[in-house]
Amino acid sequence: MRNVIAIRQGQAQLVEGDSWQLLGEQEAPLPTGALILPLHRWLAQPSGYHGLWLGPDDDVESLQLWLGVLPLIAIDFPSFRDGRGYSQAYLLRTRLGWQGELRAVGDVLRDQLSHMRQCGFDSFAVREDKSAADALKGLQGMSVLYGRSVIEPRPLFRRR
C-alpha cells in the first residue's frame, strides 16, 4: 500500500515500500504477494500469510479463533464520519487482546489520526489523494485526554 504511516517502537514514520495489497471483492484469482482480504475471502482459506480487511458490519468477536495466525488486521473506514471502526479497534485491542498490526484503511485523514491512534491503531493508510507527510502532523493530537483509551487505559482522574 502507498501512503502508509506506522508507529514502530513508539515512533511514527512514513513507510517506504509497504508490501501489503488491499484486495477488494472482484479480483480473482488472487495475485501473488501479501494481501489484505475481506473477511469471507480470508475465511475461505485462512492463512498466516494474508491479512484481514474488516468492514464496519463485520463482527470482531468472530475473529477470536484466528488471532493467533493473522499477520495483520485492517479496519475499514468507508467514510471518516463512520465511527464504528473506533469501537472495533477498542474491542480488538482490549477485549480480544490483539497485539499485531492494526491498520486504518479507507477514508483515513489527518484530523482523525490521533483519535485512531488512541483507539489502538498503529498503522494508517492515508487516503491516496492526501499527503501522508502532512497527515503525520495530525497524529499527535492534544496533550490532555480526559477519559481513557486503548493506549492510556487510566482516565485522567487517576493520573491528575
Next chain:
Amino acid sequence: MYHYDEYDRALVFERVAQFRDQVQRFTAGELSEEEFLPLRLQNGLYLQKHAYMLRVAIPYGTLGARQMRTLASIARDYDRGYGHFTTRQNIQFNWVELAQVPDILQRLAEVDMHAIQTSGNCVRNITTEAFAGVAADEIIDPRPLAEILRQWSTINPEFLFLPRKFKIAICSARQDRAAIMMHDIGLYLYRDGRQQMRLRVMVGGGLGRTPILGLQIREGLPWEHLLSYVEAILRVYNRHGRRDNKYKARIKILVKALGIEAFAREVEQEWQHIKDGPAQLTEAEFQRVAEGFAPPRYAAQPDGDLDYGTHLAMDRSFARWVSRNVQPHKVAGYASVVLSTKPGPAAPPGDLTAEQMDNVADWSEHFGFGEIRIAHEQNLILPDVRKADLYPLWRLACEQGLGTANIGLLTDIIACPGGDFCALANAKSIPIAQAIQSRFDDLDYLHDLGELSLNISGCINACGHHHIGNIGILGVDKNGSEWYQVTLGGAQGKASALGKVIGPSFSAAEIPRVIEQIVATYCAYRELDEPFVDTVARVGLEPFKERVYARQPEVSTCAM
C-alpha cells in the same frame, strides 16, 4: 463553580490552536467543505441562512459573572450586540465571521469556556436543571457528576463519530426540571435506604421527528459506575445504531428496534467487561470536583424582612413578580430569581443584549455570589438572592427589560430561532411568538390563566421542544409556504407527556386567534384552579377542536 486546573486549561487552549489551524487549512483549500464540516460542527460552528453561527457551551447551565461579561464582549465585538440562549443551556451568536471564530474561542478559553461538541454526532453539552444546588426540593447537587461526565465525554476518541448527536441530562430533585425523559440518556440521582448515591438510568428519549419518552434501563446503579455504564451504552450504540438514514439514527430507534429488554441485555453484557476497571469513579475525584460546587457562605438572614414584607403588601406589580419569578431556596432568607427573557414583542425569547448581559453579571455580584444560571426555558437565574434584596433587584430588572412577571405563563414562550436564522427551518418562530405575546399582553389575565407553557419549533427537529409544551406549535411546509401545526397536552417534568395534534395546520395570521380560542375553551371547561394541562387531560381534544375549527369562530372571552 468548577474551577479549571492546568489540564482543563491546556485542553481548551490546545483545542483553539487546533481549530485555528483547521480554519486556515480550509481557507487555503487544503480541507474540502465535506472534510471541514464535522470539524467545525464539533467546535460549535454552523452555517446558517445568512452567516455562520457559533454555539457556546454553558455546561449544566452554570455561569460566572466574569464569563457572562466575556459573552457580552463577544456579542459586542464579533456579533451584532446580542446573543441567544437556547433550550439546551447554550448561547448562540448568529452573526460571526469564520476568520474570527478562533479569536472568539480564544477569548472563551481565557475564562474557562469553550464550544467543544456543541454540535456534531457526538456527546453534546451535559445539561441539568437551572436550580441545581439551591432548589428547596433538591436531593443531591447533580453538578459534580455532570462536570465529571462533561470531562469524560470531551474529545473521547471512540465516540466522536456516533450515528447521530447524543444528549445527556441529569437531575436530582423531587421535580424533574431537566427534562431527563427527553434525552438520549437521562439520569436521576438519588439516595438509597443506606444514604448511598444511586442512579436511575433512562435511555432513548428524544423529541424530533419521532418523539419518545425515555425508558428505564437501570435502577440503583451505584454512582461510581456512572462512566463505565454510559460507556457501555455508547459502545452498543456506536456499533449497532443505524447509519443509513439520519432520521433513524438516534439511539431511540435502536432501543425501539431491539426492545428495551434486549437492548438492556446488550448493555449489561458490555458493562460486565468494564465495570470494575479503571473507569470506576473514586471518592477522591468526586470530592475534588464537588469542592467547586460547595455552597457559598450564606449569611444568616432574619426570617421575615420588614422592608420586603412592606413592598409585598404595597406594590402589587412587585408581589405579582414575586409570585411567578421567585423560587424557594434551601437556605432560609434567600431565594432564587428568574429573569424573564420574554418581555413580549420587544425581544425574541432567549435573546439578551450585551448591555443586559453586563447588567446581569453586575447584579449577580452585587446581590449574590457572582453566579448565574441558564434555564432550558431560555430564562436566566440569579440563584442566591437575599429576600431583602428582591425589591431593588426587581426595580433594576424592570429597567433592563428583564423583569417581566410571566414565568411559567402563556407568554413565557419557548421558541427556537426558526426561519429568521436557521437554514433547516420550515417556518419562522419568532414572529409567531411575538404575535401571541402581543395578543396576550394583559398580565392580570395571564396570571389568572396560571401555568401554561407554549413552545414553538420552526421544524421537526424540535429545538423549541414543541412536543412537551402544553400548547405546541410546529412550523410545517405546505407547497413552499409556512404553516403551523398545533398540539395540546404536552408536559415536562415527572409527568412528562407528548402533545397531540389537534388537526389541520394554520397560517401564521390565524395563530393568535387559534391560541385565543384554545384558551377560551380552557376557561369554559376548567374547574376551580385546574391547570390548563389537567383540563386538556380531563376533557380531551374534542371541545378544543370544535371551537378552533368551527366554521364561524364565535367571539368569546374568558369570564373571570
